[in-house]
Amino acid sequence: MIKLENVSFSFGLSNISCRIPQGKLIGIMGANGAGKSTLLKGIAGILPPANGEIWLGNCKLSDMTAKQKSERLAYFAQNTRIHWDLSVYDIIALGLPTPTKDESAKVRAISAQFFLSHLLEKPFRQLSGGEKARVQLARCCIKQAPLLLADEPIASLDPYYQIDMMERLKSLMPQKTCVMAIHHLDLAYRFCDEIILLEKGKILANGATQAVLNAENLARAFGVKVKMDQAKREIFAIEKMT
Numbered sequence: 001m002i003k004l005e006n007v008s009f010s011f012g013l014s015n016i017s018c019r020i021p022q023g024k025l026i027g028i029m030g031a032n033g034a035g036k037s038t039l040l041k042g043i044a045g046i047l048p049p050a051n052g053e054i055w056l057g058n059c060k061l062s063d064m065t066a067k068q069k070s071e072r073l074a075y076f077a078q079n080t081r082i083h084w085d086l087s088v089y090d091i092i093a094l095g096l097p098t099p100t101k102d103e104s105a106k107v108r109a110i111s112a113q114f115f116l117s118h119l120l121e122k123p124f125r126q127l128s129g130g131e132k133a134r135v136q137l138a139r140c141c142i143k144q145a146p147l148l149l150a151d152e153p154i155a156s157l158d159p160y161y162q163i164d165m166m167e168r169l170k171s172l173m174p175q176k177t178c179v180m181a182i183h184h185l186d187l188a189y190r191f192c193d194e195i196i197l198l199e200k201g202k203i204l205a206n207g208a209t210q211a212v213l214n215a216e217n218l219a220r221a222f223g224v225k226v227k228m229d230q231a232k233r234e235i236f237a238i239e240k241m242t
């Protein structure tokens with residue numbers, strides 16, 4: 001369980017309180033600038049809150065060492081720039097502790113799962129945006145951390161890999177907890193167990209996906225109207241309201 005108690009940052013979010021259950025796929029949604037990245041950076045311990053407390057299980061994040069945080073969580077950033085000349089293999093291996101037995105076998109196994117085997121020797125900097133995202137997700141998933149925090153991990157993926165990645169993340173539950181920022185209404189509705197819906201730095205709604213992503217909340221958060229089939233877990237025909 002992740003718990004936020006009256007958490008505010010110097011920008012982006014104020015007075016956020018919520019509980020994030022273990023073993024679920026949680027979507028953080030909201031309009032551009034609503035505070036999704038800020039919330040993820042706060043939970044990752046990258047951005048310390050100005051006020052309030054964040055708990056990972058029964059540990060206060062503010063009391064945890066960098067090593068403890070690294071053991072507990074993997075973080076997928078929205079924009080990762082790598083300034084060194086590292087190969088795809090090197091980046092994925094960064095997710096493993098050093099030294100690791102069978103490093104090569106582990107990297108090659110996860111690369112096969114993420115359809116990256118043919119890119120292993122290639123310099124990371126030469127990859128396309130979607131390939132980079134898949135490599136970074138492979139790095140996060142090879143890490144044996146119970147919590148995966150991902151900032152728009154499917155934003156640059158093509159339609160095949162968007163679905164594949166959501167299936168892959170879903171399959172990590174309930175052994176792991178995944179909290180991801182996501183703009184794809186249809187995929188969030190289909191795959192996420194719960195949603196934290198943000199509006200201008202506050203929580204507009206929080207809880208089971210189908211309860212949160214209702215017509216009223218979507219109109220308020222995004223100014224869109226949608227058609228949905230609750231039984232099939234489908235959102236479609238998304239339109240602007242004005």
Ligand SMILES: Nc1ncnc2c1ncn2[C@@H]1O[C@H](COP(=O)(O)OP(=O)(O)OP(=O)(O)O)[C@@H](O)[C@H]1O
Nearest residue numbers: 011012013030031032033034035036037038039181
């Ligand atoms: N380093 C910063 N300094 C000052 N303000 C910032 C900083 N980073 C973000 N903000 C502001 O905080 C607010 C929330 O930003 P955040 O990146 O969390 O939004 P987001 O919901 O992730 O948006 P998007 O969907 O566009 O990625 C925005 O108004 C943004 O301008």
